[in-house]
Amino acid sequence: MTATERQIPILDLKAQHRAIREEVLAAMVRVVDSQRFILGDDVKKFESEIAAYCGTKFAVGCASGSDALILALMALEIGPGDAVLTTPYTFFATAGAISRVGAAPVFVDVEEDTFNIDANRVEDALARHPNIRAIMPVHLFGACADMDAIRGIADKRGIPVIEDAAQAIGAEYKGRRAGGLGRMGAFSFFPSKNLGGYGDGGIITTDDASLAERLTALRVHGRTGKYFHQWIGVNSRLDALQAAVLSVKLRYLDEWTAGRQRNADLYREGLASVPVILPRPRDYQTRHIYNQFSIRSTRRDELQAYMKQRGIGSEIYYPLPLHLQPCYAGLGYRKGDFPVSEKLAEESLALPIHSELAPPDVDYICDTIRSFEA
Numbered sequence: 386m387t388a389t390e391r392q393i394p395i396l397d398l399k400a401q402h403r404a405i406r407e408e409v410l411a412a413m414v415r416v417v418d419s420q421r422f423i424l425g426d427d428v429k430k431f432e433s434e435i436a437a438y439c440g441t442k443f444a445v446g447c448a449s450g451s452d453a454l455i456l457a458l459m460a461l462e463i464g465p466g467d468a469v470l471t472t473p474y475t476f477f478a479t480a481g482a483i484s485r486v487g488a489a490p491v492f493v494d495v496e497e498d499t500f501n502i503d504a505n506r507v508e509d510a511l512a513r514h515p516n517i518r519a520i521m522p523v524h525l526f527g528a529c530a531d532m533d534a535i536r537g538i539a540d541k542r543g544i545p546v547i548e549d550a551a552q553a554i555g556a557e558y559k560g561r562r563a564g565g566l567g568r569m570g571a572f573s574f575f576p577s578k579n580l581g582g583y584g585d586g587g588i589i590t591t592d593d594a595s596l597a598e599r600l601t602a603l604r605v606h607g608r609t610g611k612y613f614h615q616w617i618g619v620n621s622r623l624d625a626l627q628a629a630v631l632s633v634k635l636r637y638l639d640e641w642t643a644g645r646q647r648n649a650d651l652y653r654e655g656l657a658s659v660p661v662i663l664p665r666p667r668d669y670q671t672r673h674i675y676n677q678f679s680i681r682s683t684r685r686d687e688l689q690a691y692m693k694q695r696g697i698g699s700e701i702y703y704p705l706p707l708h709l710q711p712c713y714a715g716l717g718y719r720k721g722d723f724p725v726s727e728k729l730a731e732e733s734l735a736l737p738i739h740s741e742l743a744p745p746d747v748d749y750i751c752d753t754i755r756s757f758e759a
């Protein structure tokens with residue numbers, strides 16, 4: 386095969402689906418035949434499976450990861466006049482959820498090596514913004530933020546921490562699972578996530594019974610009894626069809642994660658002598674689930690074009706940090722405010738890492754990057 390004939394996409398959902406097709410279709414047919422599409426037993430079963438997987442007492446399904454963040458903020462009654470501390474180097478939904486409930490995002494820069502919130506900057510931001518009511522760290526690309534450091538500051542001030550764990554199902558911090566490291570954890574089942582649905586879906590994890598109860602009401606318009614509304618909520622439910630599919634896929638998740646970890650190790654071997662910066666988990670990031678494997682290159686755009694010519698897909702997560710997004714011009718941030726995020730936005734490049742990627746594919750990608758850098 387010539388180089389140009391070889392095609393390696395950034396993600397190959399079709400290959401994953403082929404391996405589980407019969408099981409998934411059987412689960413879907415079962416739900417369709419039952420004609421019970423909203424909540425119900427499949428959702429309850431999946432919620433308890435996720436709670437067990439994340440090591441939390443409760444999990445409450447909802448329509449997306451974005452809604453999981455919004456519902457978590459609503460459950461804490463965060464709204465107009467409040468602020469929430471987060472990172473500018475994340476998918477838009479993190480800050481978008483804060484704005485959606487009427488609060489304002491306050492950004493602090495990230496660490497260069499982990500891409501996650503720099504805990505050393507949190508205290509200062511809290512002092513400058515006394516209206517901060519919660520901290521929302523993101524476990525970006527599948528590796529946990531420094532939760533002990535963040536919790537240490539938050540707990541001292543009595544401020545809750547909401548984990549944006551959308552990219553981090555099964556990731557561990559000092560042996561403890563994402564989703565159980567703060568007051569609540571928000572997960573996404575967007576198809577490109579390690580545990581991806583056949584459509585949108587999300588879930589919120591918590592150990593707090595009263596928050597779980599409130600979240601369960603908020604996702605159905607704040608309903609606590611038939612036509613009785615304790616709160617003003619939203620319509621955000623996990624479909625029974627998605628829950629049934631996700632229950633099947635959850636059984637394979639650890640195997641798929643191991644495949645991603647194997648590929649990450651192969652990249653580290655294959656790219657050891659190449660002048661690109663590779664992700665290296667910190668000691669506290671005891672289980673990196675590699676939702677993405679983002680390398681850094683000062684010639685990122687050229688490298689991406691070079692790889693594309695040779696059939697290799699890649700993605701830039703994220704080209705424009707959130708403080709520079711047009712919709713946040715009113716927050717008053719400027720270019721230069723978060724130099725680490727801005728630098729990462731220019732240098733980071735996510736390589737294919739999915740478990741269906743075979744070792745020879747990783748070799749080919751490493752050879753290609755080596756030949757570019759030579």
Ligand SMILES: Cc1ncc(COP(=O)(O)O)c(C=O)c1O
Nearest residue numbers: 449450451476478551573574575
């Ligand atoms: C860090 C982060 N937060 C939130 C979300 C929102 O999830 P969803 O797309 O399911 O709404 C995503 C994923 O898309 C994400 O990557």
